[in-house]
Amino acid sequence: MPMPTVAPFPAARLRRNRRSPALRALVRETALSVDDLIWPVFVMEGKDASHDISSMPGVQRLTVDRVAKAAREAQDLGIPAICLFPYIDQGEKTEDCAGAWDPDNLSNRAIRAIKDAAPGIAVMTDIALDPYNINGHDGFVVDGEIVNDATVEALVKMALAQAEAGADILGPSDMMDGRIGAIRTALEAAGHQNVSIMSYAAKYASAFYGPFRDAVGASGALKGDKNTYQMDPANSDEALRLVERDLMEGADMVMVKPGMPYLDICRRVKDRFGAPTFAYQVSGEYAMLMAAAENGWLDGDKVMVESLMAFKRAGCDGILTYFAPRLARALNG
Numbered sequence: 001m002p003m004p005t006v007a008p009f010p011a012a013r014l015r016r017n018r019r020s021p022a023l024r025a026l027v028r029e030t031a032l033s034v035d036d037l038i039w040p041v042f043v044m045e046g047k048d049a050s051h052d053i054s055s056m057p058g059v060q061r062l063t064v065d066r067v068a069k070a071a072r073e074a075q076d077l078g079i080p081a082i083c084l085f086p087y088i089d090q091g092e093k094t095e096d097c098a099g100a101w102d103p104d105n106l107s108n109r110a111i112r113a114i115k116d117a118a119p120g121i122a123v124m125t126d127i128a129l130d131p132y133n134i135n136g137h138d139g140f141v142v143d144g145e146i147v148n149d150a151t152v153e154a155l156v157k158m159a160l161a162q163a164e165a166g167a168d169i170l171g172p173s174d175m176m177d178g179r180i181g182a183i184r185t186a187l188e189a190a191g192h193q194n195v196s197i198m199s200y201a202a203k204y205a206s207a208f209y210g211p212f213r214d215a216v217g218a219s220g221a222l223k224g225d226k227n228t229y230q231m232d233p234a235n236s237d238e239a240l241r242l243v244e245r246d247l248m249e250g251a252d253m254v255m256v257k258p259g260m261p262y263l264d265i266c267r268r269v270k271d272r273f274g275a276p277t278f279a280y281q282v283s284g285e286y287a288m289l290m291a292a293a294e295n296g297w298l299d300g301d302k303v304m305v306e307s308l309m310a311f312k313r314a315g316c317d318g319i320l321t322y323f324a325p326r327l328a329r330a331l332n333g
């Protein structure tokens with residue numbers, strides 16, 4: 001039996017430590033900082049234009065020139081990293097997904113433009129075939145099945161093109177088996193041994209990705225569901241096995257996704273491995289909070305801070321969040 005740490009009332013009045021802002025500050029256990037933020041942004045073709053995403057109020061798709069400008073502003077706000085997601089027109093999607101590893105595709109041009117405009121911000125990418133895939137899946141579909149090993153070969157090509165373009169952190173979000181090891185080996189062989197990998201290690205088959213699929217134009221394309229590769233929301237031990245495997249294969253950082261409904265997973269992962277652990281507060285979580293705030297049902301700034309603080313309390317080192325610039329502004333006061 002552990003020793004009790006609290007004396008019985010009235011010796012211990014736990015309210016004593018809460019009685020003033022100064023005392024609350026002294027005993028505060030976690031802090032939320034601009035350093036914790038990775039900002040996901042949506043890139044589209046064109047020049048000097050943006051497009052609102054109706055299910056994500058305040059979030060827009062941006063052309064490459066505007067993404068570069070946004071990256072400079074993010075850098076000035078002190079945000080350490082930006083994460084790119086391309087919007088590919090329905091007509092450009094193919095079965096062979098060749099756009100995914102084109103050195104001059106939208107993402108790779110955006111990486112270069114950001115590196116030019118804001119060399120101090122780390123650029124993270126997404127590695128998965130879904131933006132380029134005619135059927136909306138993260139892997140190749142053969143006879144109705146999402147095939148693993150052929151997909152991994154394509155993901156390796158995609159990773160190399162992103163590393164070549166100057167990406168700092170590669171983010172495989174596809175959930176195929178063996179892709180971290182394959183990407184790591186290829187990066188080493190190509191002289192990109194210093195490029196980091198943040199594995200979407202515990203990525204659940206979640207309905208909270210809905211607005212994101214609108215944002216990248218994948219909602220209409222997706223045939224069926226992602227249940228044969230993304231995780232069952234009922235599972236927890238499996239997340240630890242996935243994280244362990246991805247770390248063994250060479251991931252530098254791991255991610256749990258979605259965030260708020262999976263804080264228990266964040267805590268277990270951090271406690272077990274102590275590795276740099278991130279959560280993705282996904283599009284649906286953002287949409288929920290924003291919808292309630294816009295209706296006047298919740299205080300938007302307060303739930304933003306409270307929801308992001310929860311990730312730090314759960315053991316995360318950082319958070320991918322669409323609130324990044326808004327939180328940075330709020331924290332910079």
Ligand code: PBG
Pocket residue numbers: 126127128130138173174208209210211212213226281282283284
């Ligand atoms: C694609 C990908 C998804 C997200 C990030 N990368 C969607 C999916 O797996 O269908 C979701 C992000 C969000 O909802 O904010 N592989």
